[in-house]
Amino acid sequence: MRVLVTGACGMLGSEVCRALENSHTVVPTDMVGECERLNIAQAGSVFDLISRVRPQMVIHCAAMTDVDGCEREPDMAYKINAVGSWNLACACASINCPIAGVSTDYVFDGEKEEPYTEFDTPNPLGVYGASKLAGELAISQLCRKHYIVRTSWLFAPHHKNFALSILNAAETRSELKVVSDQVGSPTYAKDLAEFLVSLVGSPLFGTYHFTNSGSCSWFEFAQAILNAAGKTEVNVVPIASEDWPTPTKRPKNSVLRHYKMEPLGQDNARPWQSTLDEFIAAL
Numbered sequence: 089m090r091v092l093v094t095g096a097c098g099m100l101g102s103e104v105c106r107a108l109e110n111s112h113t114v115v116p117t118d119m120v121g122e123c124e125r126l127n128i129a130q131a132g133s134v135f136d137l138i139s140r141v142r143p144q145m146v147i148h149c150a151a152m153t154d155v156d157g158c159e160r161e162p163d164m165a166y167k168i169n170a171v172g173s174w175n176l177a178c179a180c181a182s183i184n185c186p187i188a189g190v191s192t193d194y195v196f197d198g199e200k201e202e203p204y205t206e207f208d209t210p211n212p213l214g215v216y217g218a219s220k221l222a223g224e225l226a227i228s229q230l231c232r233k234h235y236i237v238r239t240s241w242l243f244a245p246h247h248k249n250f251a252l253s254i255l256n257a258a259e260t261r262s263e264l265k266v267v268s269d270q271v272g273s274p275t276y277a278k279d280l281a282e283f284l285v286s287l288v289g290s291p292l293f294g295t296y297h298f299t300n301s302g303s304c305s306w307f308e309f310a311q312a313i314l315n316a317a318g319k320t321e322v323n324v325v326p327i328a329s330e331d332w333p334t335p336t337k338r339p340k341n342s343v344l345r346h347y348k349m350e351p352l353g354q355d356n357a358r359p360w361q362s363t364l365d366e367f368i369a370a371l
């Protein structure tokens with residue numbers, strides 16, 4: 089199938105393009121980089137490209153992902169995450185093309201004691217989560233053939249992410265302070281990319297949660313990354329969220345249960361710990 093990818097030069101988008109290339113025709117798009125130029129915030133450009141390429145599926149990875157940046161620039165966040173998704177949903181609907189929109193654990197407020205299912209009610213704490221939720225709603229209301237895939241704590245051996253930041257910081261520091269009272273599921277971008285590609289051609293539209301299995305705090309994640317890299321001499325110190333002030337309040341619990349995939353027998357996500365050797369080897 090001909091699959092158009094937005095945000096194709098980003099962390100997840102580049103993995104999606106790689107996962108597609110053996111079995112599908114990929115049309116990578118982004119603002120910059122070696123791909124078809126597309127600013128999703130411009131409706132005219134989105135409609136022109138979709139009607140010219142006539143994709144059979146769109147995997148929508150483009151977003152403003154700087155969580156604190158969204159808090160500082162809410163107009164920009166809504167223009168990209170909400171209006172951009174709205175433009176794509178309308179353009180896809182106009183040619184009856186399915187769209188898979190990637191969304192986030194930050195649509196939840198983190199107050200639930202157990203993992204969140206796809207049927208729990210979102211209540212974002214900040215602009216990033218709220219703008220992504222507005223994007224989810226645009227896609228689900230405007231394009232009948234849609235998948236929303238919520239994920240969390242993405243990491244890869246490339247692009248800016250927590251795992252690489254920890255390894256970089258460990259190059260110059262012997263002690264790292266890391267928040268220990270926020271719990272989530274680290275997710276290897278390559279595994280999510282493979283899940284997104286598995287949706288191509290599926291008639292099972294709707295909202296999904298996909299993460300690697302298991303959960304931990306950022307502190308535990310940092311410890312595991314350093315252990316996997318053999319940097320055991322670095323001391324990781326647990327701290328409370330209030331001792332790491334940021335413009336955005338983050339959910340304390342953002343573990344996502346894969347409720348939709350359980351009855352399908354398709355919940356094959358590997359534990360996050362078992363992705364770390366592959367991550368380190370790929371550096």
Ligand SMILES: NC(=O)c1ccc[n+]([C@@H]2O[C@H](COP(=O)([O-])OP(=O)(O)OC[C@H]3O[C@@H](n4cnc5c(N)ncnc54)[C@H](OP(=O)(O)O)[C@@H]3O)[C@@H](O)[C@H]2O)c1
Binds near residue numbers: 126243
């Ligand atoms: N990273 C995480 O931990 C995480 C967690 C949960 C969900 N998600 C979701 O997963 C998806 C992929 O995230 P990611 O971490 O791969 O993000 P990323 O690396 O920041 O990639 C996003 C890409 O979208 C591009 N983009 C930004 N504005 C655009 C616009 N107006 N038109 C077209 N492209 C635009 C970016 O270009 P520039 O770099 O030039 O801005 C970038 O190449 C996003 O939907 C994100 O919300 C991410």
